[in-house]
Amino acid sequence: MNLISIPAYQDNYIWVLSQNDGKCLIVDPGEAAPVLTAIAQFGWQPEAILLTHHHNDHVGGVKELLQKYPALPVYGPQETANKGANHVVNEGDKIKLLGYEFTVIATPGHTLGHICYFSHPYLFCGDTMFSGGCGRLFEGTADQMYQSFSKLNALPEDTLICCAHEYTLSNLTFSLSILPHDPDLNEYYRKVKELRAKNHITLPTTLAEERKINVFLRTQDIDIIKAISKETTLQQPEQRFAWLRAMKDKF
Numbered sequence: 001m002n003l004i005s006i007p008a009y010q011d012n013y014i015w016v017l018s019q020n021d022g023k024c025l026i027v028d029p030g031e032a033a034p035v036l037t038a039i040a041q042f043g044w045q046p047e048a049i050l051l052t053h054h055h056n057d058h059v060g061g062v063k064e065l066l067q068k069y070p071a072l073p074v075y076g077p078q079e080t081a082n083k084g085a086n087h088v089v090n091e092g093d094k095i096k097l098l099g100y101e102f103t104v105i106a107t108p109g110h111t112l113g114h115i116c117y118f119s120h121p122y123l124f125c126g127d128t129m130f131s132g133g134c135g136r137l138f139e140g141t142a143d144q145m146y147q148s149f150s151k152l153n154a155l156p157e158d159t160l161i162c163c164a165h166e167y168t169l170s171n172l173t174f175s176l177s178i179l180p181h182d183p184d185l186n187e188y189y190r191k192v193k194e195l196r197a198k199n200h201i202t203l204p205t206t207l208a209e210e211r212k213i214n215v216f217l218r219t220q221d222i223d224i225i226k227a228i229s230k231e232t233t234l235q236q237p238e239q240r241f242a243w244l245r246a247m248k249d250k251f
């Protein structure tokens with residue numbers, strides 16, 4: 001399998017998983033034009049579209065792609081049914097595509113119906129987990145997002161986190177405001193800064209890396225507990241998660 005990212009809008013990535021024979025899956029095509037260009041360039045034959053949630057920068061290209069490929073199955077949560085999804089999927093559903101089995105993981109928080117797709121080692125997680133960060137809570141609660149993160153954190157450590165935005169640098173800038181002396185964070189920040197200076201992608205990341213540098217996965221970490229305790233006393237990891245998300249909103 002080949003994993004390719006197509007940049008879209010300001011900072012979106014449309015992920016494509018393709019086989020050597022050209023058959024491919026397209027994840028969250030927020031725009032059709034860059035996808036159609038890549039299809040022509042690489043000679044792909046789309047097998048399916050996977051949608052994580054209903055926001056336009058993830059589904060905006062679906063209708064145009066369906067005009068070109070009317071028989072294409074489009075998988076997505078119920079909230080994407082009016083955005084072109086013709087196969088509504090739910091938590092625990094298994095989808096066989098390109099000979100691989102994808103498991104649907106419900107991850108409410110960013111939106112209430114948000115789902116991720118996992119087929120080892122690939123995780124398409126939309127706007128749930130970002131490198132060094134977590135999605136904004138547009139519809140769900142911090143507690144829901146914490147539970148969603150816990151589910152993703154239970155996946156194997158070599159899982160490739162294919163998230164939908166290039167937010168890594170700003171996430172790390174925020175994280176360093178919480179943990180300015182953290183060696184892993186500082187090293188990763190330097191690496192990411194170099195990549196972004198050349199306009200290179202910082203994704204996919206791995207779950208193993210995220211466990212080190214993503215403060216939203218480190219709510220049990222003594223350094224995070226100490227940093228937060230300077231500001232407020234929070235006993236539970238989900239409270240620290242909510243505090244971090246609220247601080248990021250203000251950052």
Ligand SMILES: [Zn+2]
Pocket residue numbers: 053055110127
């Ligand atoms: Zn979104």
